[in-house]
Amino acid sequence: MKKHYDLIVIGSGPAGRSGALQAAKLKKSVLVVERGRQLGGVSVHTGTIPSKTLRETVMNLSGWRERSFYGRSYRVKEEIKAEDLKSRLLKTLDHEVDVLEHQFTRNRVEILMGEAKFVGTKGIEVTGNDGERSSFTADKFLITTGTRPFRPDYIPFNDVNVLDSDEIIELPRVPRSLVVIGAGVIGVEYATIMQALDVHVTLIEPRDSFLDFIDKTMIQEFTHEMREHGIDLRLGSSVSDVECKDDMVHVSLENGRQVSAEMLLFAAGRMGATDNLGLDACRLETDHRGRIKVDSKTYQSAVPHIYAAGDVIGFPSLASTSLQQGRVAACHALDEPTLKQSPWFPYGIYSVPEMSTCGMSEEEVQERKIPYEVGVARFRETSRGHIMGLENGMLKMLVSLKTRRLLGVQIMGEGATELIHIAQAVLNLKGTVDYFIENTFNYPTLAEAYKIAGMNAWNKMPKPDLSE
Numbered sequence: 317m318k319k320h321y322d323l324i325v326i327g328s329g330p331a332g333r334s335g336a337l338q339a340a341k342l343k344k345s346v347l348v349v350e351r352g353r354q355l356g357g358v359s360v361h362t363g364t365i366p367s368k369t370l371r372e373t374v375m376n377l378s379g380w381r382e383r384s385f386y387g388r389s390y391r392v393k394e395e396i397k398a399e400d401l402k403s404r405l406l407k408t409l410d411h412e413v414d415v416l417e418h419q420f421t422r423n424r425v426e427i428l429m430g431e432a433k434f435v436g437t438k439g440i441e442v443t444g445n446d447g448e449r450s451s452f453t454a455d456k457f458l459i460t461t462g463t464r465p466f467r468p469d470y471i472p473f474n475d476v477n478v479l480d481s482d483e484i485i486e487l488p489r490v491p492r493s494l495v496v497i498g499a500g501v502i503g504v505e506y507a508t509i510m511q512a513l514d515v516h517v518t519l520i521e522p523r524d525s526f527l528d529f530i531d532k533t534m535i536q537e538f539t540h541e542m543r544e545h546g547i548d549l550r551l552g553s554s555v556s557d558v559e560c561k562d563d564m565v566h567v568s569l570e571n572g573r574q575v576s577a578e579m580l581l582f583a584a585g586r587m588g589a590t591d592n593l594g595l596d597a598c599r600l601e602t603d604h605r606g607r608i609k610v611d612s613k614t615y616q617s618a619v620p621h622i623y624a625a626g627d628v629i630g631f632p633s634l635a636s637t638s639l640q641q642g643r644v645a646a647c648h649a650l651d652e653p654t655l656k657q658s659p660w661f662p663y664g665i666y667s668v669p670e671m672s673t674c675g676m677s678e679e680e681v682q683e684r685k686i687p688y689e690v691g692v693a694r695f696r697e698t699s700r701g702h703i704m705g706l707e708n709g710m711l712k713m714l715v716s717l718k719t720r721r722l723l724g725v726q727i728m729g730e731g732a733t734e735l736i737h738i739a740q741a742v743l744n745l746k747g748t749v750d751y752f753i754e755n756t757f758n759y760p761t762l763a764e765a766y767k768i769a770g771m772n773a774w775n776k777m778p779k780p781d782l783s784e
C-alpha cells in the first residue's frame with residue numbers, strides 16, 4: 317500500500333464510489349477509506365437499497381398489486397415474518413457489495429477499511445477496523461462521509477422497539493402497530509410500506525403539511541390514499557414525550573393526545589457524518605447539522621484541494637445525485653473537463669403508492685408568474701391500468717402558455733419512478749407539449765398517460781401555427 321495518492325476518498329457510498337472510479341479511469345492513484353464493515357455506505361446497507369428491497373418484498377409477499385382483483389384480504393403469504401423480509405434483503409446486499417468490490421478491484425482502486433481523520437491539510441490518519449493506525453497523504457481529497465440519523469435526547473432509542481431510520485431495516489419482528497415520527501421522504505416510505513404489511517401505522521408530523529416540494533394536488537391525492545388504506549396521519553402534531561412501558565411505546569403530543577404502538581420509528585432528519593473527521597486540522601467548518609459547504613458546480617470546499625459530495629453537503633441528499641456529484645468533483649479535482657449538469661433531476665419517493673416528480677410544481681409555476689396550462693391523466697383511463705387492475709395513479713403535466721414548453725410533471729402510482737424519466741428528457745431537451753401529441757407511444761402502457769395528459773393540456777391551449 318502506497319503512502320501518497322493522487323486522490324483519497326473518505327467514504328464508499330454512491331458519491332465516494334463514483335468519485336473513486338472516475339479518478340481511476342483517469343489513471344490516477346486512488347485510495348478509498350471506509351469505516352463500515354463493508355463497502356457501499358448508507359445507500360447499500362441501511363438506506364436506499366435495503367428500503368427498496370423491503371418494499372419489493374412486501375409488495376410481492378403481500379400480494380398488494382393483485383388486491384383490486386382478488387379483494388383486500390388477498391395474500392401471497394398468509395403470515396409475513398421478519399425473516400421473510402430479511403432473506404431477500406441479505407441476497408440483494410451481498411450482490412451489491414460484490415459488484416462494488418469487483419468494480420474497485422478491476423479499476424485498481426485501493427481500499428482500506430477503517431476510520432479516516434484529517435491530521436493536517438494534506439494528511440489523514442486511518443484507524444483500521446483492527447485498531448492499527450496508518451498515515452497517508454494526497455494531492456486531493458474527496459469527503460463523502462454521508463450522514464447519520466438525528467437522535468434527539470427525548471427519544472428513548474433502545475434497539476428493540478424505538479428505532480431510527482438506520483435501525484429499522486434490522487426489524488426484529490413485524491409489529492402489529494407502528495408510530496412513525498417525521499413525514500419526510502423516509503418516514504412516508506416506511507409508513508406506507510409497513511401499512512401494506514397490515515401494520516396499523518400512525519404518522520406524526522409537527523408541521524401542517526408534508527413533502528412540500530411536491531405539487532399540492534398530488535399530495536392531496538396521496539393523503540387520500542394513505543387514509544383510505546388506514547394510515548392515521550397526524551399533521552400539526554408536535555411530540556412532547558415518549559415513554560416505553562409494558563412492551564409498548566407511548567407518544568404524548570403537545571395537543572394533549574396520546575398514541576401508543578408496539579414500535580416507534582423516528583425518521584425526522586439526518587446529520588452530516590463529520591464529527592470524527594478532524595476537520596479542524598484541515599481548517600474546514602461545518603454548519604449546525606454537520607454539513608460541509610462547497611461550490612455548487614465543482615464541489616470544491618473552502619480549502620481548494622479538498623472536495624465534498626453526496627449527503628455530507630446537504631440538499632438534495634439522494635443516492636442518484638450523489639453519484640453525479642462524486643464524478644463531477646473527481647473530474648474537477650483532477651483537472652479533467654466534464655459536461656455541464658442538466659438543470660432538472662427527478663425525485664423518487666418509493667412509498668405505496670410511489671410518487672415521482674421532475675421540474676416545477678404548480679405552486680412554483682405560480683410563484684414565478686408563468687402563464688400555464690395543466691394536463692391530467694388517470695392511470696385507470698389507460699388500458700395498461702385496466703389490465704393491471706390499478707385503482708389509483710395519476711400524471712399531472714404543467715405547460716407554459718407562452719412557449720408551449722413542458723414545465724414539470726408529477727406522477728403518483730405504479731411505475732412513477734420509472735415513468736418520470738420521459739418527463740426528465742423532455743424537460744432537459746427543452747421540449748414542448750407538442751412532443752406528446754406528435755409521438756406514438758407503445759400501447760398498452762402506463763406511459764400512455766403522458767399522451768392523455770398532453771392531449772388534455774393541448775386541447776385547452778391556443779393552437780400552434782401549423783401552416784408550414
Ligand SMILES: Cc1cc2nc3c(=O)[nH]c(=O)nc-3n(C[C@H](O)[C@H](O)[C@H](O)COP(=O)(O)OP(=O)(O)OC[C@H]3O[C@@H](n4cnc5c(N)ncnc54)[C@H](O)[C@@H]3O)c2cc1C
Nearest residue numbers: 327329330331351357358359363432462626627634635636
Ligand atoms: C431509509 C433511506 C432511504 C433512502 N432512499 C433513497 C432512494 O430511494 N433514492 C435515492 O436516490 N436516495 C435514497 N436515500 C438517500 C441515499 O441513501 C443517500 O443520498 C446516499 O447514500 C448518500 O451517499 P453518500 O455517498 O453521500 O454517503 P453514504 O451512502 O451515506 O456513505 C457514506 C460512507 O462514509 C463512511 N464514513 C463516514 N465517516 C467516515 C470516516 N471518518 N472514515 C471512513 N469512512 C467514513 C460511512 O461508513 C459510509 O459508508 C435514502 C436514504 C435513507 C436513509
